[in-house]
Amino acid sequence: MKKLLFMGLLSLASFNVYAQDDTTEYEMRNGEKPGYIIDKGGKKIEGIVRLAGNEMSPWTNQKKVKFIALTDIDASKKRQKFKTYDVDDLKGYMAVDNDSQRVFENIKYTNVKEAYNTQNGGLSGNLKAFNNLTKSNQFAELVAGGKIKVYKVYGFPTTFSAGGQVAVAEAENKRMRENPSYVYSKKGGKPEELTAVKAKMIIADCPVVRTKALKGEYVSLKNDTKQRSGLGKFIRNEVGNAMADNKAIVDEVIVDYNENCK
Numbered sequence: 001m002k003k004l005l006f007m008g009l010l011s012l013a014s015f016n017v018y019a020q021d022d023t024t025e026y027e028m029r030n031g032e033k034p035g036y037i038i039d040k041g042g043k044k045i046e047g048i049v050r051l052a053g054n055e056m057s058p059w060t061n062q063k064k065v066k067f068i069a070l071t072d073i074d075a076s077k078k079r080q081k082f083k084t085y086d087v088d089d090l091k092g093y094m095a096v097d098n099d100s101q102r103v104f105e106n107i108k109y110t111n112v113k114e115a116y117n118t119q120n121g122g123l124s125g126n127l128k129a130f131n132n133l134t135k136s137n138q139f140a141e142l143v144a145g146g147k148i149k150v151y152k153v154y155g156f157p158t159t160f161s162a163g164g165q166v167a168v169a170e171a172e173n174k175r176m177r178e179n180p181s182y183v184y185s186k187k188g189g190k191p192e193e194l195t196a197v198k199a200k201m202i203i204a205d206c207p208v209v210r211t212k213a214l215k216g217e218y219v220s221l222k223n224d225t226k227q228r229s230g231l232g233k234f235i236r237n238e239v240g241n242a243m244a245d246n247k248a249i250v251d252e253v254i255v256d257y258n259e260n261c262k
Contacts (some may be wrong), residue, residue, distance in 0.1 A: 150183065
């Protein structure tokens with residue numbers, strides 16, 4: 001009975017935090033550039049796309065997006081209504097953010113690592129685990145396209161903290177904002193977390209890139225931090241896996257693979 005009551009509390013807490021309004025008032029901006037959504041049938045619909053998250057809450061972009069179709073815009077009105085779509089509604093979307101196109105695709109990926117990587121205890125920690133384990137589909141931002149696709153994925157924070165847990169939760173949210181996971185899918189396969197070990201395996205079928213890796217030409221695949229200057233900080237994998245700066249692996253190795261082995 002206690003277990004059922006606890007699970008009900010988790011569901012209620014998540015519902016209360018993530019419930020969303022279908023329509024929100026939207027003020028048109030001069031020079032705003034259109035993006036698009038891809039509906040479940042694969043149809044591309046152009047319109048104004050507004051990211052639901054920001055720098056402080058990048059994980060929100062993985063749950064929902066705000067959109068108004070060009071055909072629904074009334075040029076005579078300054079304020080309009082747009083709809084909020086979630087992962088059950090779309091295959092993906094593209095938003096223009098600071099003149100850059102940001103593409104998000106609906107992928108099936110459960111962030112088990114972040115679910116159990118928590119400094120919070122009690123209800124706060126359990127809610128974080130629940131939030132990550134129950135979101136098997138999410139809009140993941142595409143950072144490398146080609147034969148190997150790579151997505152940037154943020155963990156979902158706890159939806160509750162109180163007392164001494166507040167500072168801990170804030171510190172954990174900061175860590176998650178600054179250290180997203182990188183998830184790859186090769187030739188449409190199941191998305192998996194990218195690591196240095198996995199990178200060496202998935203590039204093995206490309207002679208040019210494999211040879212470079214064997215010769216040690218990819219600095220991002222080396223474990224010696226002294227050899228990795230200029231490629232960013234040497235970071236620790238959150239669950240103790242091989243040490244790797246996965247963003248550098250994407251920029252250096254995966255991009256090279258996609259350019260040489262189409």
